[in-house]
Amino acid sequence: MEYVLNEDNACIVKEIIQAIHNNSVYLSEIDGETGDGDHGVNMNKGFLMADVRIKEDDSFSEALKKLGKTLVMDIGGSMGPIYGTFFSKLSRTLRTEEKIDAKLFEEALKNAEEGLMNLAGAKPGDKTLVDTIVPAYESFKEAQEASKGFKECLEALKIGAEQGKESTRDMVAKLGRASRLGERSKGHLDAGATSCCIILQIMADGMIKRMVE
Ligand SMILES: [Mg+2]
Known part of the structure:
Protein backbone atom coordinates (compact mmCIF):
# COMPACT_ATOMS: atom_id res chain seq x y z
CA MET A 1 0.00 0.00 0.00
CA GLU A 2 1.47 3.32 -1.06
CA TYR A 3 1.53 6.12 1.50
CA VAL A 4 3.22 9.41 2.33
CA LEU A 5 4.56 9.97 5.84
CA ASN A 6 3.10 12.97 7.60
CA GLU A 7 6.26 13.51 9.64
CA ASP A 8 9.09 15.66 8.24
CA ASN A 9 7.27 16.43 5.00
CA ALA A 10 6.92 20.20 5.34
CA CYS A 11 9.12 20.21 2.21
CA ILE A 12 6.02 19.50 0.10
CA VAL A 13 4.42 22.73 1.34
CA LYS A 14 7.71 24.59 0.86
CA GLU A 15 7.68 23.46 -2.77
CA ILE A 16 4.16 24.85 -3.24
CA ILE A 17 5.31 28.18 -1.79
CA GLN A 18 8.31 28.21 -4.14
CA ALA A 19 6.07 27.48 -7.14
CA ILE A 20 3.73 30.36 -6.30
CA HIS A 21 6.78 32.58 -5.93
CA ASN A 22 8.17 31.46 -9.31
CA ASN A 23 4.80 32.05 -11.01
CA SER A 24 3.80 35.30 -9.30
CA VAL A 25 4.47 37.52 -12.33
CA TYR A 26 2.65 35.09 -14.63
CA LEU A 27 -0.36 34.94 -12.28
CA SER A 28 -0.59 38.72 -12.08
CA GLU A 29 -0.37 38.94 -15.88
CA ILE A 30 -3.32 36.56 -16.26
CA ASP A 31 -5.28 38.45 -13.61
CA GLY A 32 -4.49 41.69 -15.44
CA GLU A 33 -6.20 40.44 -18.60
CA THR A 34 -9.62 40.50 -16.92
CA GLY A 35 -9.03 42.05 -13.50
CA ASP A 36 -6.74 44.28 -11.47
CA GLY A 37 -3.59 42.22 -11.94
CA ASP A 38 -2.75 41.69 -8.29
CA HIS A 39 -3.30 37.95 -7.95
CA GLY A 40 0.33 36.87 -8.19
CA VAL A 41 1.54 39.67 -5.91
CA ASN A 42 -1.05 38.88 -3.22
CA MET A 43 -0.49 35.15 -3.38
CA ASN A 44 3.29 35.54 -3.28
CA LYS A 45 3.10 37.86 -0.28
CA GLY A 46 0.96 35.47 1.75
CA PHE A 47 2.83 32.33 0.81
CA LEU A 48 6.22 33.91 1.60
CA MET A 49 4.92 35.06 5.00
CA ALA A 50 3.95 31.48 5.74
CA ASP A 51 7.31 30.20 4.52
CA VAL A 52 9.09 32.00 7.36
CA ARG A 53 6.80 30.31 9.90
CA ILE A 54 7.15 26.78 8.54
CA LYS A 55 10.08 24.83 9.93
CA GLU A 56 11.96 22.28 7.82
CA ASP A 57 11.15 19.53 10.32
CA ASP A 58 7.43 20.32 10.60
CA SER A 59 5.06 17.60 9.54
CA PHE A 60 3.12 17.93 6.29
CA SER A 61 -0.10 18.67 8.20
CA GLU A 62 1.60 21.19 10.51
CA ALA A 63 3.02 23.06 7.51
CA LEU A 64 -0.40 23.05 5.82
CA LYS A 65 -1.91 24.43 9.03
CA LYS A 66 0.60 27.28 9.22
CA LEU A 67 0.08 28.14 5.57
CA GLY A 68 -3.71 28.11 5.99
CA LYS A 69 -3.62 30.22 9.11
CA THR A 70 -1.31 32.80 7.56
CA LEU A 71 -3.48 33.16 4.47
CA VAL A 72 -6.68 33.54 6.51
CA MET A 73 -5.23 35.99 9.04
CA ASP A 74 -2.77 38.08 7.06
CA ILE A 75 -3.93 38.24 3.46
CA GLY A 76 -6.73 40.53 2.41
CA GLY A 77 -9.12 40.16 -0.48
CA SER A 78 -11.09 37.03 -1.19
CA MET A 79 -8.22 34.69 -2.02
CA GLY A 80 -6.61 34.64 1.44
CA PRO A 81 -9.62 33.22 3.26
CA ILE A 82 -10.51 30.88 0.37
CA TYR A 83 -7.08 29.27 0.03
CA GLY A 84 -6.53 29.57 3.78
CA THR A 85 -9.63 27.50 4.41
CA PHE A 86 -8.57 25.00 1.76
CA PHE A 87 -5.18 24.36 3.42
CA SER A 88 -6.62 24.41 6.96
CA LYS A 89 -9.22 21.79 6.07
CA LEU A 90 -6.59 19.61 4.41
CA SER A 91 -4.50 19.88 7.54
CA ARG A 92 -7.36 19.10 9.89
CA THR A 93 -8.13 15.81 8.19
CA LEU A 94 -4.48 14.69 8.16
CA ARG A 95 -3.13 16.03 11.46
CA THR A 96 -3.58 12.98 13.66
CA GLU A 97 -2.33 10.55 11.04
CA GLU A 98 1.12 9.07 10.74
CA LYS A 99 0.65 7.70 7.24
CA ILE A 100 -1.37 9.35 4.48
CA ASP A 101 -2.82 6.93 1.97
CA ALA A 102 -5.08 7.47 -1.05
CA LYS A 103 -8.29 6.97 0.90
CA LEU A 104 -7.34 9.42 3.63
CA PHE A 105 -6.14 11.99 1.12
CA GLU A 106 -9.40 11.64 -0.81
CA GLU A 107 -11.26 12.48 2.39
CA ALA A 108 -8.95 15.44 3.07
CA LEU A 109 -9.44 16.76 -0.46
CA LYS A 110 -13.20 16.41 -0.14
CA ASN A 111 -13.26 18.40 3.12
CA ALA A 112 -10.96 21.04 1.64
CA GLU A 113 -12.99 21.30 -1.56
CA GLU A 114 -16.23 21.73 0.41
CA GLY A 115 -14.68 24.41 2.63
CA LEU A 116 -13.34 26.28 -0.37
CA MET A 117 -16.63 26.08 -2.29
CA ASN A 118 -18.71 27.29 0.67
CA LEU A 119 -16.52 30.33 0.99
CA ALA A 120 -16.03 31.05 -2.71
CA GLY A 121 -19.78 30.95 -3.31
CA ALA A 122 -19.07 29.77 -6.84
CA LYS A 123 -20.33 26.79 -8.77
CA PRO A 124 -18.64 24.97 -11.61
CA GLY A 125 -18.80 27.06 -14.80
CA ASP A 126 -18.47 30.44 -13.06
CA LYS A 127 -14.83 30.75 -14.21
CA THR A 128 -13.16 30.52 -10.80
CA LEU A 129 -10.78 28.20 -8.99
CA VAL A 130 -13.77 25.93 -8.39
CA ASP A 131 -13.40 24.91 -12.05
CA THR A 132 -9.96 23.51 -11.22
CA ILE A 133 -10.59 21.92 -7.84
CA VAL A 134 -13.79 20.07 -8.75
CA PRO A 135 -12.47 18.10 -11.76
CA ALA A 136 -9.15 17.54 -9.94
CA TYR A 137 -10.94 16.04 -6.96
CA GLU A 138 -13.33 14.04 -9.14
CA SER A 139 -10.43 12.52 -11.13
CA PHE A 140 -8.63 11.59 -7.93
CA LYS A 141 -11.77 10.05 -6.47
CA GLU A 142 -12.51 8.10 -9.62
CA ALA A 143 -9.00 6.63 -9.65
CA ILE A 159 -4.71 15.82 -15.24
CA GLY A 160 -8.09 16.84 -13.80
CA ALA A 161 -6.61 20.10 -12.51
CA GLU A 162 -5.02 20.91 -15.88
CA GLN A 163 -8.19 20.20 -17.84
CA GLY A 164 -10.23 22.19 -15.32
CA LYS A 165 -7.93 25.19 -15.52
CA GLU A 166 -7.96 25.10 -19.34
CA SER A 167 -11.77 24.90 -19.35
CA THR A 168 -11.97 28.39 -17.80
CA ARG A 169 -10.59 29.88 -21.03
CA ASP A 170 -13.93 29.49 -22.80
CA MET A 171 -16.06 30.55 -19.85
CA VAL A 172 -17.76 33.86 -19.19
CA ALA A 173 -16.95 35.12 -15.69
CA LYS A 174 -19.95 35.19 -13.36
CA LEU A 175 -18.25 36.50 -10.23
CA GLY A 176 -15.72 39.11 -9.20
CA ARG A 177 -14.12 41.87 -11.20
CA ALA A 178 -13.89 39.84 -14.42
CA SER A 179 -17.70 39.45 -14.51
CA ARG A 180 -17.99 43.14 -15.42
CA LEU A 181 -16.44 42.26 -18.78
CA GLY A 182 -19.22 39.80 -19.58
CA GLU A 183 -18.57 38.02 -22.90
CA ARG A 184 -15.19 39.77 -23.18
CA SER A 185 -13.90 37.66 -20.26
CA LYS A 186 -13.90 34.76 -22.73
CA GLY A 187 -10.56 33.75 -24.21
CA HIS A 188 -8.65 34.31 -20.97
CA LEU A 189 -7.72 31.85 -18.26
CA ASP A 190 -9.02 32.59 -14.78
CA ALA A 191 -6.13 33.57 -12.50
CA GLY A 192 -7.53 31.70 -9.47
CA ALA A 193 -8.11 28.57 -11.53
CA THR A 194 -4.49 28.86 -12.71
CA SER A 195 -2.96 29.28 -9.23
CA CYS A 196 -5.14 26.43 -7.98
CA CYS A 197 -3.80 24.20 -10.77
CA ILE A 198 -0.19 25.07 -9.84
CA ILE A 199 -0.86 24.34 -6.16
CA LEU A 200 -2.53 20.99 -6.80
CA GLN A 201 0.04 19.83 -9.34
CA ILE A 202 3.04 20.77 -7.21
CA MET A 203 1.43 19.17 -4.15
CA ALA A 204 0.78 15.99 -6.13
CA ASP A 205 4.36 15.93 -7.49
CA GLY A 206 5.74 16.51 -3.99
CA MET A 207 3.72 13.63 -2.61
CA ILE A 208 4.66 11.33 -5.50
CA LYS A 209 8.34 12.08 -4.80
CA ARG A 210 7.98 11.13 -1.12
CA MET A 211 5.80 8.08 -1.73
CA VAL A 212 6.63 5.05 0.40
CA GLU A 213 5.89 1.77 -1.35
MG1 LIG B 1 -7.14 40.62 -8.67
Missing part, protein backbone atom coordinates in the same frame (compact mmCIF):
# COMPACT_ATOMS: atom_id res chain seq x y z
CA GLN A 144 -9.19 5.88 -5.94
CA GLU A 145 -12.53 4.13 -6.31
CA ALA A 146 -11.07 2.09 -9.16
CA SER A 147 -8.45 0.88 -6.63
CA LYS A 148 -5.57 2.55 -8.44
CA GLY A 149 -2.39 3.14 -6.45
CA PHE A 150 -1.88 6.45 -4.64
CA LYS A 151 0.65 7.64 -7.24
CA GLU A 152 -1.77 6.98 -10.07
CA CYS A 153 -4.54 8.78 -8.18
CA LEU A 154 -2.25 11.81 -7.83
CA GLU A 155 -1.42 11.68 -11.54
CA ALA A 156 -5.18 11.65 -12.23
CA LEU A 157 -5.57 14.68 -9.95
CA LYS A 158 -2.94 16.56 -11.95
